[in-house]
Amino acid sequence: MTATDSPLLLDIAATGFPVLQPGHGPIPSATYVPATPGNTLWGRLPCEADAPVAAVRPGSVLTVDTLSHEGVLEDQGRDPRAFFARYGVAGAHVLDDAQQTANSDTAHDFDDDGPHLVTGPIAVTGARPGDLLAVTVLGLTPRVPYGLVSARHGFGALPGEMPSLPGPQMTFATAHADGAGAWGRMAVDSSDPARGALHFPLRPFLGVMGVAVPGDERPHSVPPGRHGGNIDVALLGEGATLYLPVQVDDALVYFGDPHFAQGDGEIALTAFEASLRATVRVEVIPGGAALRPGHGRVTPFAETDDLLIPIGLDEDLDEAMRDCVRCALDLLVTDYGIDRHLAMAYLSAAGDFAVSQVVDSVKGIHGKIRKSDFIEVTRPS
Template sequence: MANVLQPGTGPINGDAYLPSTPDTVSWGLLPTAADRPVLTVDPGSTVCFDTVSHEGLLADQGGDPAAFFGAAGIAPGLLLADARDIGAALTHRPDRTGPHIVTGPVAVRGARPGDVLEVQVLGLLRRAPYGVISNRHGRGALAGEFPIPPHGWPDGQPVPTVSLVARVDDEGRGLLPTGDGRAVRFPLAPFLGIMGVATAGDRPHDSVPPGPHGGNLDIRMLTEGARLYLPVQADGALFYTGDPHFAQGDGEVSLTAFEAPLRATLRLTLHRDPAVRRLAAELALPYAETADAHLLLGLDPDLDTAVRQATRNAVTFLRARHGLPPAVALAYLSAACDVRISQVVDRVKGAHFVLPKADLADLGPGPAADGEAS
């Protein structure tokens, strides 16, 4: 059907195409240095990924996407074949892994630890006209208050997951039924919640908490045109992606946002020059930019600590890129920049400082930038 991008159909842009199949994904675990790539590309290559959302496939939703979405009125012809295949072929262990379906890893030739992998988001196409927003027992910003127990529910028993199926309306907006014949409509801004590189060693990491490897960053500003910079930890970088969203509010307070499948075209560029490697080492976390702003991240189980880390990294960035004295950088951040909450639901919470590029355009690299590219 015209509004469904099944695997291998419709516009596929890029030097390589990577569908999500049982052989090219992992369910709930992130790649490590010990994993074999499912695709290898040269630096600067563009890769088209078909990503699949985990929502609708999970055990607490019945483990049968046809039944789950059918109950919400989604016609069988609107189901994605790759979602059905993954759900049928792979066994998910929610007690041991995260929920996300992760596509990859993709090796970038020549990437070595200490390099920086730039991921440029060239295109994001909706693969289906629907998705899911869920709230689960013990999760989300209001854990213990939501989900609301059904009338007569036994005390102390896990409350059933609430999964609401949202749609895309004819004007390209999100449509969330209220249950009484009305609907909330909101703008869409697709992005990939998970983009990351393999961790060093061979110890598996579940897909929920983000970290220096990137992973489940859930930064809603990483839409088309954005660039994410990931410090490489393993040979080949071993890039992966997943957790596609049609929209998300800062915080993602329910636990998930408008989770829905995307076809993503990404350019993978390798940076090896000393200035970029030095900046990445100082920040010790990914960083990003949009057309209008630089994004400096903070990640920690404690949100206050995450905000402090984002603030330190913003000060470090302003010194390294533009030669601002730290006291001046901190004053500028306080006077003119926003610190935003990425998410508060992934065990490791996220914050990011937003530095408007227009404010910095006249500064140049500055005397302390030591040749850093802008």
């Protein structure tokens, strides 16, 4: 593993982001779910047989702590305080729940399980299969002002080619908030500060939001699917709503894989991985899986105030694109009553499609459809 010892401690106060230990700092809702070992799964996603760690009614707002897996994984030593000390992070500025998880007997098989820590499941009482669960992201607050981008051999967009050096490649990054906004920083050469740094905007979002699958077998945390999970769509930040087809009674929703920023594609293997505190609203649309986006479609999609966001998922990137286009057509037919052939023509002229990620075995495509293009269209009654 490549890591460079830092001669100086990271000045947390200068970053503009305080460290949010469990239970400390702003918690803007009455229901709070910390990411303690008893409230999390590691490398697997919840299934129907899992008992909820909390329960809320439809329409509720809840605050959930999420943990990055970086610094906790076995090939990083399973000791986040020791791991981040290499980058100048004082032990007091490492999250207690991350260290507790690393020190715990929480089951995790590095070779067979995924890397992700997920908080939940949380029951949404009364949700039933056939309903849609609408998860609206109201707030995302960094819990620490630092994190990593990781690349490991055999993964990413260029397996066998990058990384070109032996061992996993870990790139340390910091987060900052000031008059210029919220931005990330990566040193060009950690051994020569005079060479400067790369700066880029922060766009926090949760890579994993999903609902439990039927049965008693927990799915692997890496591939996304109709349950949601590791979708990694960077548009799902504050203000976005993700629609998930409910699979089991009470939905059993969960959250994880926090990111401070991710480019479309997530080509290295991970994005800027760092822990977030999320505040979300969960609502149930009865029978929604059969009503929207239409044609019996039962896979996730999303929206913001400005955009409809169709999502396509498949191991084959071409098929993921076709899946996304079908989702886009379904949304336009159902929401606006537009003829399917006209919708296809519109999407070719004005819709945008992008690769969400190519690193999760099941690849993702997402679209961007401007709602403002339809202000003169009368919705079907």
